Amino acid sequence: MSEQVLEAVRGLVPGIAERAAEAEAARRIPDATVKELADAGFFRLLQPKAFGGHEAHPALFYRAVREIAAACGSTGWVASVVGVHPWQLGLFPAQAQEDVWGADRNTRISSSYAPTGQVTRVDGGFRLDGRWSFSSGCDHADWVFLGGLVFDEDGGPPDMRTFLLPRADYRIEDVWNTIGLRGTGSNDIVVEGAFVPEHRTLGFADTSALACPGHELNTAALYKLPFAAVFSTTISMPIAGIAQGALDAYLKAxxxxxxxxxxxxxxxxxxxxxxxxxxxxxxxxxSWTLMERNIRDLMADAEAGREFGLKLRLRTRRDQVLGTARAIKAVDLLFENAGGRALGEGNPVGRAWRDAHAGRVHAVNDPERALSLYGQGALGLEVTDVML
Incomplete structure (x- = not known):
């Protein structure tokens, strides 16, 4: 069934490419594109079977992302980010999953993980206030994941959590005016005193320990993958797709x-x-081959019930940031040789150049941090980082 979804997505690629300029002009993905992807089953690829999903191999999901991004970088970015959220929701308590998918299994979630808002512990849960930025595809979602810090009253280290809120509890502020990934509609999420029950939160400590409450319901190997590996690959894979799209456009021209x-x-x-x-x-x-290899190796370990070694985690982060760097290098080589017409608005090589560089500035693509971690591990030094 998952392969059928991939084939259906491939059939949508020409139309997605034709609407790339429309997405850029509107500063959001066209409704028609989102509907087509939803109807094809794309957003259910990583969704738990308990809620009508496919529980597909993540390598297949990323292959679909790459092909979408080659046609339109903004659409590929939103597809990757929003498409991976059903996987993360599968880690939440079962009641949270029921809250989102109980009435409509096609419900989508956007996100903003940087803990920029205020979190206050109250009876039965938490109160959230503040502003969260860069929520890609938020106009096409009815729920949102927001990152926040819960501080220890005794002065201990803060607890980093992801909070799940319905559309009624936040508003979207249109602020997305950028030179790259312009069509992603990555606007701000504003929350004013929303209550989030305990069951709609997920601690980073649980995801790091690979001991999430959702594992009781969703027992497939897919949901046992390290969050850092899945999240970081989700950011880099569209950039690899954008680079492929730049090459295709360059060759044609x-x-x-x-x-x-x-x-x-x-x-x-x-x-x-x-x-x-x-x-x-x-x-x-x-770029693509090494990232896919690592995802396949992680899945193989998860399916065999093996513990994920630090070496594989470090290699995954290394190849993820280098995968982004390789894609950027490729786009730069092509853009520099594409002539003055690549500067024109709507030129696919120029758009790819802008989109790839926009994706590069995401925090998870910081090469020095990830490569330093790999070097420490290679030398036998102690390595500790939440993004491993």
């Missing part, structure tokens, strides 16, 4: 392109362009 300033030379006959194409294609393949 270059076959007939003439350099007037070089005596009418055909760019397709330029050996320097050939080198750039080969280098970019190699970087894109390496």
């Amino acid at each position: 270059t076959r007939d392109r003439i350099r007037i300033s070089y005596g009418g030379q055909k760019v397709a006959e330029d050996p320097h362009a050939h080198v750039r194409i080969a280098t970019a294609a190699g970087e894109i393949d390496a």
Whole structure:
């Protein structure tokens, strides 16, 4: 069934590409695109079977994300982020899952994890106030995940949690005016004194320990994967797809392109362009292949009931940040050789360049931090980090 979803998504790619300019102009994904993806079953790929999902292999999910992002970077980004949230909800207590999917199994969730709002413990749960930014695809969701810190009254370290709120408890403020990933509609979430019951929260301590309340209901290996590995790959995979889309667009334009300033030379006959194409294609393949390998290795361990070793976790983060870097390098090589027309509004290579660099600035793509962790582990030093 999951393979059928992937084939259905592939059939939607031409239409998604045609609406890329529309998404950018509207600063949000077109409703038609979201409906098509939902009807194809894309948003249910990582959803628990208990609530009508497919519990697909995550590598298949990321393959679909890559193909969507190649057609439209903003759509691929939203598809990846919103599409992974059913997996995370599967880690929450069963009552939270029932709250979201009990009436409509197609209900979607957006997110904003940076703990920028205020959290106050009250009887039976928590009260949230404040503003959370960068909630991609929030216009197409009826619930939201928000990150927050619960402080210990005795002065201990704060408890980082994810809070789940329905649309009635927050408002969306339209602030998303950017040069890249413009179509993602990553607007602000504003909360004013909303109550969140205890069962609609999930502690990072539980996700790090791989001991989440949702495991009692959702026993598949998929829900035993490390949160950090899934979350970080979710951010980098659309960028790899964007790079592939840039290569496809570059090749299409270059076959007939003439350099007037070089005596009418055909760019397709330029050996320097050939080198750039080969280098970019190699970087894109390496980006995707290594990230997919790690996800498959993690799933293999989960299916066999093996403990995830630190070496694999570190390698996953290493290849995730380097995967982003490789995709950026590929896009840069192509953009630099695409000529002045790539600067034009609506040019697919120029759009890919803007979108890829916009995705690069996400906090999880900080290469120095992740690579430093890998180096520490390789030298046998103690490594502790919440994003492993």
